[in-house]
Amino acid sequence: MRNWRYIVYIVVISLAISFPFYAGVHPIHVATTILSLLALALSWDILLRGGQLSLGVSAFFGIGSYTTVLTHLNWEVSPLLSIVLGGLAAGVVALVIGLAVLRLRGLYFAIVTLALTFIFIVIVRNLTDLTGGAIGKLIPSVIFGGDPAMIYWLTLAIAVATIITSEIFQKTRIHFALTSIRNNEIAAKSSGIDIFKYLLFAFVVTAVIQGVVGGVHAQRFAFVSPEESFSLTFTILPLAMCLLGGSFSTLGSVIGAGGLGVLAEYLRLMMPRGHLAIYGLVMVMAILLMPKGIVGTIREQLVRRKTASS
Amino acid sequence: MSVLRIENLTRRFGGLVALSGVNLELRENEILGLIGPNGAGKTTLLNVISGIYLPNSGRIIFDGKDVTESPAHIRCRLGIGRTFQIIQPNQNLNVLENVMVGSLFGQGAGLKEARRKAQEICQFLGLSRIERDITRLTVLEIKKMEMAHALATQPKVLLLDEIMTGLNIDEAREVIELVRKIRDQGMTICVIEHMMRIIKELTDRVLVLDRGEVIAEGLYEEVSNDPRVISAYLGEEE
Ligand SMILES: Nc1ncnc2c1ncn2[C@@H]1O[C@H](COP(=O)(O)OP(=O)(O)O)[C@@H](O)[C@H]1O
Numbered sequence: 364m365r366n367w368r369y370i371v372y373i374v375v376i377s378l379a380i381s382f383p384f385y386a387g388v389h390p391i392h393v394a395t396t397i398l399s400l401l402a403l404a405l406s407w408d409i410l411l412r413g414g415q416l417s418l419g420v421s422a423f424f425g426i427g428s429y430t431t432v433l434t435h436l437n438w439e440v441s442p443l444l445s446i447v448l449g450g451l452a453a454g455v456v457a458l459v460i461g462l463a464v465l466r467l468r469g470l471y472f473a474i475v476t477l478a479l480t481f482i483f484i485v486i487v488r489n490l491t492d493l494t495g496g497a498i499g500k501l502i503p504s505v506i507f508g509g510d511p512a513m514i515y516w517l518t519l520a521i522a523v524a525t526i527i528t529s530e531i532f533q534k535t536r537i538h539f540a541l542t543s544i545r546n547n548e549i550a551a552k553s554s555g556i557d558i559f560k561y562l563l564f565a566f567v568v569t570a571v572i573q574g575v576v577g578g579v580h581a582q583r584f585a586f587v588s589p590e591e592s593f594s595l596t597f598t599i600l601p602l603a604m605c606l607l608g609g610s611f612s613t614l615g616s617v618i619g620a621g622g623l624g625v626l627a628e629y630l631r632l633m634m635p636r637g638h639l640a641i642y643g644l645v646m647v648m649a650i651l652l653m654p655k656g657i658v659g660t661i662r663e664q665l666v667r668r669k670t671a672s673s
Numbered sequence: 674m675s676v677l678r679i680e681n682l683t684r685r686f687g688g689l690v691a692l693s694g695v696n697l698e699l700r701e702n703e704i705l706g707l708i709g710p711n712g713a714g715k716t717t718l719l720n721v722i723s724g725i726y727l728p729n730s731g732r733i734i735f736d737g738k739d740v741t742e743s744p745a746h747i748r749c750r751l752g753i754g755r756t757f758q759i760i761q762p763n764q765n766l767n768v769l770e771n772v773m774v775g776s777l778f779g780q781g782a783g784l785k786e787a788r789r790k791a792q793e794i795c796q797f798l799g800l801s802r803i804e805r806d807i808t809r810l811t812v813l814e815i816k817k818m819e820m821a822h823a824l825a826t827q828p829k830v831l832l833l834d835e836i837m838t839g840l841n842i843d844e845a846r847e848v849i850e851l852v853r854k855i856r857d858q859g860m861t862i863c864v865i866e867h868m869m870r871i872i873k874e875l876t877d878r879v880l881v882l883d884r885g886e887v888i889a890e891g892l893y894e895e896v897s898n899d900p901r902v903i904s905a906y907l908g909e910e911e
């Protein structure tokens with residue numbers, strides 16, 4: 364049973380790595396986008412496991428994007444290093460902001476993290492000399508000379524790193540801490556859990572992921588602008604992917620990102636006009652019919668079958 | 674020797690004085706019964722001792738240290754363990770994992786060690802089939818799991834909030850035996866309990882709260898004949 368599992372992993376990873384060898388340029392682009400959204404969805408889920416619903420993904424994504432472009436342009440840092448710096452900047456900002464906002468809960472936390480995005484849009488628009496204001500900044504050349512396969516592999520590496528991070532969060536004491544906090548904070552602190560420490564840690568780690576994904580995005584499209592880099596799409600799409608696939612698990616976000624990503628592209632090709640309406644409809648239906656997501660629903664069925672047969 | 678000393682503790686919720694100048698001493702290795710009518714402030718007292726609420730005034734000395742301002746997770750690690758009147762088991766974890774949380778964070782144990790300790794404690798309390806989902810546990814099993822979880826933090830003082838409520842007589846008897854066994858391991862215990870029979874059988878000493886004030890303290894026989902206690906309980910069923 365265990366071996367069987369590893370065989371599946373190896374097959375999936377080999378297929379993913381070799382994808383650029385048998386797919387055309389367009390599918391490679393689509394897959395790259397799906398992989399970055401996957402990393403965002405999973406990072407969002409990691410914090411949700413501690414009961415905190417963040418709407419600030421776009422904020423850290425944008426901070427990563429801007430840091431990447433600005434360090435690359437102004438300090439002539441290599442593209443890869445600039446992406447790392449993007450992640451670090453997002454992490455540092457999350458650390459500072461987290462000290463304040465992680466004292467909030469529920470709706471208050473969600474709204475304040477949402478507001479972060481707008482605050483950074485305003486900041487970036489007004490620091491015209493540094494950020495290029497409302498117009499943003501262009502990078503003269505795309506990372507890897509625009510080679511889609513290389514960009515794909517870089518994104519795949521980031522997605523895999525996020526999956527591994529997620530699994531580490533699921534397999535260590537962090538899992539026990541986050542799930543206890545989500546269940547009941549009073550009980551959690553009475554068990555010796557330093558709630559603030561664990562939430563801050565999760566907040567920073569996930570912000571680093573979001574910053575790195577933003578950095579790659581900026582390098583891939585060679586520009587940043589307030590509206591594009593801080594677009595709420597980068598909050599809402601990952602959130603929908605995670606909820607559709609199933610929250611509180613690694614597999615959920617992977618399946619949700621894959622499913623919604625492929626569906627979105629298919630619909631766009633099939634009906635250039637009405638695709639967003641159908642897409643929204645599918646999302647609403649899926650969440651209504653399967654509130655626990657695809658993975659959660661299947662798991663529930665399996666458990667039901669197991670208890671029925673025993 | 675006192676393990677826990679509470680001096681002149683007051684806690685208000687808005688205009689309501691839930692605890693008013695409460696003094697209490699827990700002596701090493703005793704079982705203290707905390708009784709009083711509904712709304713007397715018993716649970717609030719446990720919450721203030723365990724750090725869920727901070728007091729408005731007064732001091733809490735635990736093991737020689739002033740912990741009045743310490744956060745709850747620190748108090749747990751120092752050795753104040755508790756259960757909840759309204760139980761809060763974690764549905765996302767199985768029985769063993771729920772107990773493990775106590776040793777992981779209350780004691781700072783690693784995963785392996787926490788698992789081993791949790792298994793030991795479950796066995797000690799007679800909790801079996803611990804790899805189970807917690808959704809199908811009986812009331813007794815849930816109460817045992819709560820106790821196991823608190824024990825796993827390796828407390829010096831264990832605060833039990835109405836753990837017998839909802840149990841039938843045989844089950845309550847079993848839990849009484851367990852609480853005694855826990856005490857025999859060197860722990861100091863404070864129990865909140867409604868049933869006077871249980872208080873009489875289990876505790877060494879009793880403290881009576883009424884409307885946030887300590888109205889009597891002493892042996893069960895003394896306290897149960899105290900006119901103030903009798904009048905506080907008038908109208909309340911035994
Ligand atoms: N978090 C709270 N907010 C406001 N009032 C509270 C809170 N907790 C307890 N109280 C009030 O304090 C009083 C004592 O409650 P409690 O300690 O639960 O009593 P007991 O456990 O003795 O039945 C009650 O009047 C209760 O309504």
Ligand SMILES: [Mg+2]
Nearest residue numbers: 715716717758
């Ligand atoms: Mg109570």
